[in-house]
Amino acid sequence: MNKKLSCAAANKAAFTLIEMMVVIALVAMLVALASFSIGGALSAQQLTSSANRFTNELAFAAQLATRENRMVGVRFLKRAPEVGGTGVSYYQAWQLMVQDRVTGKWKAFSESNLLERSTIMVENSLWSTLLTRPPLVAAAAVDDADTTPPLFAFKPEGGTTLPRGTSDPKWCVTLALATDLEKAPAVLPANFRTLVLNPHTGSLVLY
Known part of the structure; x- marks a missing residue:
């Protein structure tokens, strides 16, 4: 009799296959949510x-122009996509x-930075x-393998x-996450940073 009771108690305490599958599914869901949250936080930190x-x-370029007593230009360059990327x-x-x-x-x-x-x-x-403004000089005025002018x-x-x-625009460059822009190219995402350059003084403000 005691032996039968002991076996019944052991069977009752064990997990069924369905219960184990439910637990595994919940754990997998929590891991996925945590990975998504960490990935988003990392991207925001990188921005x-x-x-x-x-x-x-x-800001260093502005100081360099004064120190070197000559103009210091800035050019922006496109980066080649990663292998297997969107192109x-x-x-x-x-x-x-x-x-x-x-x-x-x-x-x-x-x-280049x-x-x-x-x-x-x-x-x-x-x-x-x-x-989107016109180049400062023509490509022929650049002595470099990459003829992109400042x-x-x-x-x-x-x-x-x-x-x-007074009719000129506010000079700025806005940075955002590539994934946000790919989802909605015509909409400024909620997470962005805008650098505003004062053309009179050369001072910079990051918003």
Whole structure:
């Protein structure tokens, strides 16, 4: 009798196959939600990090123009898509340029700086007016394998070469996550950073 009771109690305490499958499904769902949350937080952190580096580098360009007593140009470059990616190239790099003191041609002053892969410059005339303005010089005036010319330059006496009339736009570049822009290209996502450049003084403000 005791032996039968013991077996019955053991069977009652064990999990059924259905109960185990339910538990596994719940655990898998929690892991997926946690991964999604962590991935989103990491991308947001990369956006902020890229925006800060971008701002600091342009601030350095303004200081460099004064120190070197010559104009320091800025050009924006597109980055080749990853192997197996969508095939779309985005503006994800910038580079400082200076004029050669002998030839007068523009050349790269430093290596190009790259944003995080998750972050892109929004190529839109409303949100990134700097990206859509005409080049400062023609491609023939660039002494570099990449003939992309600077779009503007910081002046040694302060300020920039950008137009600064009352009818001119606010000069800015907006950064956002590539995944957000791919979902809705015509809509500014909730998570973005905008760098505004004062053409009179060359000062920068990140919003």
